[in-house]
Amino acid sequence: MKEYMMIFRNEKMEGEMPSAEQMQMVMQQWQSWITAIANQGKYSGTNRLLPEGKTIKPNNIVTDGPYMEAKEMVGGYLVVKANSLADALEMAQTCPNLVYGGNVEVRAVMTIDNDPNSPSFLQEKN
Amino acid sequence: MKEYLFLFRGGDGSTLQKSSEAWQAHMQKWMSWMGGLAEQGSLVSAQPLNTDGKQIMGTKKLVTDGPFMEGKEMVGGYLMCKASSYDDAVEIAKGCPILDFEDGKVEVRQIQEMTM
Amino acid sequence: MNDPSNNISKLTDHLFRHESGKLVAVLAKVFGTQNLELAEDVLQETFISALQVWRIKGVPDNPSGWLFRSAKNKAIDIIRKNKFSIQMDFSDSERALLKSEYTLTTVMDTMWTDEAIRDDLLKMMFACCHKNISIENQITLILKSLCGFTTTEIAKAFLTSEETISKRLYRTKEFFREEKIRPEFPPPHQLQNRTAAVLKSIYLIFNEGYNSTNSDTLIRKDLLEQAMYLCGLLCSNQHTQNPEVYAAMALMCFHAARIESRVSSEGEIILLARQDRTKWDATLIAEGNDYMNKAAFGNTLSTYHIEAAIAYEHCIAETFDSTNWQQILNYYDLLAKLYPTAVVILNRMTVLYKIKGGLEILPELNQSPYLYEWEKHYLYHSLLGEIYSSIDRVKARKSFEKAITLTQSDAEQKLLQYKIEQL
Structure with a gap:
């Protein structure tokens, strides 16, 4: 089992806020999706992020707002355990974020090796 | 104490990796930065991400291969920590070794507490 | 080939x-x-x-x-x-x-890194010598996990079954699991006592190698070597080096220097009087001497200090007859005063016998408050046998026979049997 991170992105929010009922329905969709992953023992952690944020660049430059250059912003993430990227992708297919015009980026946790003789180091290269 | 997510962008380490000394020195910086957080009990988790990946888009669930954006915009890793305020989290982020790279960036975001 | x-x-x-x-x-x-x-x-x-x-x-x-x-x-x-x-x-x-x-x-x-790992080994020694782990269990785990001994080898060294050894190991590991014991150096105020506990285990391992003539020569040599290696770590680490540690190391050097001449190729004990002193290891004696000098700092006078001084007296005597028994007796008097145990007093009597002869010491021997404990010790009956051999051959034989029943060591039994035959 390897670790994968799903990054949820949405276009920066403009216009009307959704109603309380709409919000509740969305929340339930998220909950049942995550529960299904947890039931397979593949859940590791998830969070939603507040839209406010700052970005820090070298030389102590702090800019307001989440990362400005992208037209979309990261709204949350989920870390899962999966056997392969394909396996993780399959889980992502049913992610509620896709229903509301967002997207999901799926990325494997990178292994960093200092020792070129280690088995994992060799595996990575194969 | 609230939880914050740092998203790392830019800071491609592949040139550094060519010299094992420079690479190890850089990784030492990560160890002492994160070690400091762990000692205060503020570190929750952190992982670097592989550069290849896939993206699923919209209701049609269209799968595209990475890279889906320019390297310097791509999320290269994350760290979750606890901090007493947003400003405190920004201060912590300023010590991140990704900022040793010209194009390195840390986006600091607070975890949203769900109220239902 | x-x-x-x-x-x-x-x-x-x-x-x-x-x-x-x-x-x-x-x-x-x-x-x-x-x-x-x-x-x-x-x-x-x-x-x-x-x-x-x-x-x-x-x-x-x-x-x-x-x-x-x-x-x-x-x-x-x-x-x-x-x-x-x-x-x-x-x-x-x-x-x-x-x-x-x-x-x-x-x-x-x-x-x-090398330094970190050397410290880790000592920290594990402290973990193994936790006060809530019995001394047998401490030694068993040290030998198995930190000295690379097999269960069979440990069982042989301790004249016990492999099953007993496995049970001891299981219990200690269970203790580690339950108590989540962390390998670390003790805090400064506990350092001296806890180092003494580690030293005790190390010295028992050494003694097992020195005395247990029952197990095979290779295991015995390895026990000595490992004990001295571990003690050497205590000597070279700034947390643990102290006069008592140095004194124990000196004692081990003086004993180890004479190990080759102590047992014959057939596994029989050679008495000190008959040992070939040219076989004694001069380098180890010199090393022991260096450690003795280091041990002299501070106010500590541990049993290791005095026992090392006694062993040193033996090491420097060119022949058995030129042994300075009076000096050795002085050391035993000191030992008897500071750390009186049944074995120490018994050893003192043996030295006294060498100086004064059997008739002189018999009354003191018979009135000793330690008689009850000595009864169970083969050395006491062996000493009685020695004393009686020139006075009363029947009593001498009885004493040696009693001694034989009280030792498990083949070599000791053979030696006592030989003494009976010489009567």
Whole structure:
């Protein structure tokens, strides 16, 4: 089992806020999706992020707002355990974020090796 | 104490990796930065991400291969920590070794507490 | 013809004895003492892969370096696989960094430096010599996990069954699991007492090798060597070096210097009077002397100090007859005053017998408050046998016969039998 991170992105929010009922329905969709992953023992952690944020660049430059250059912003993430990227992708297919015009980026946790003789180091290269 | 997510962008380490000394020195910086957080009990988790990946888009669930954006915009890793305020989290982020790279960036975001 | 694969297994056997303690100690630091078994498994796997790889590719220039690197890489893989396992405790700040790929290999490199590992071995010694672990269990775990002994070898050394040894190991590991014992140096105010406890275990291991004439010569030599290696670590570490440690090291040097001449090639004990003194190891005696000088600092006068002084007197006597018994008696008087035990007083009587003869000491011997304890000790009956052999042959024979029933050692029994025949 390897670790994968799903990054949820949405276009920066403009216009009307959704109603309380709409919000509740969305929340339930998220909950049942995550529960299904947890039931397979593949859940590791998830969070939603507040839209406010700052970005820090070298030389102590702090800019307001989440990362400005992208037209979309990261709204949350989920870390899962999966056997392969394909396996993780399959889980992502049913992610509620896709229903509301967002997207999901799926990325494997990178292994960093200092020792070129280690088995994992060799595996990575194969 | 609230939880914050740092998203790392830019800071491609592949040139550094060519010299094992420079690479190890850089990784030492990560160890002492994160070690400091762990000692205060503020570190929750952190992982670097592989550069290849896939993206699923919209209701049609269209799968595209990475890279889906320019390297310097791509999320290269994350760290979750606890901090007493947003400003405190920004201060912590300023010590991140990704900022040793010209194009390195840390986006600091607070975890949203769900109220239902 | 030299069979290369035979040489390789000889080399790995040697390395197992000498490096497995450090390897287990660093692996136990990484996995936590509650996973000591896992650390031992990784150790076994490391040696198995060494045998396999070295047979094909040849022995590397630095075989120990190869072993440590290989064990480290195996440990990294295990950490990656067990990141989510409740078996592993990542709660302390150093091990928290093992969970992140940003820091995993860098932390492992830091943990794997030579100095860190030497400290780990001592820290594990402190963990093994925890006050709530019985002394037999302490020694058993030290020999198994930190000295590379097999269960069979330990059972032989202690004249007990393998089952007993396995039970002892199980109990101690269970204790580690339940109490989540961390290998670490004790706080300054406990350092002296806890170092003394570690030293006690080490000295018992040494004694086992020195006295147990029952087990085979190789095991005995390894016990001595390992005890002296561990004591050497205490001597060279700034946390643990103290006069008592130096004195114990000196004592071990003086004893070890004479080991070759003490037992014949047939495994029979050679009495001090008949030992070939040219076989005594002058280098070890000189080393012992150096440690004695270091032990002289401070106000401590431990049993090790006095016993080392006694052993030194024997070492410098050119012949048995020129032994300075009066000086040795003075040391025993001091020992009897400061640390009176049944065995110390009995040994003092033996020296007194050498000086004054049997008739003089019999009354003192018969009125001793330690009589009750001596009754159970073969040395007492052996001494009585010696004393009576010139006075009353029947009593002498009875005493020697009684002594034979009280020792488990073949060599001791043979020696006593020989004395009966000489009557």
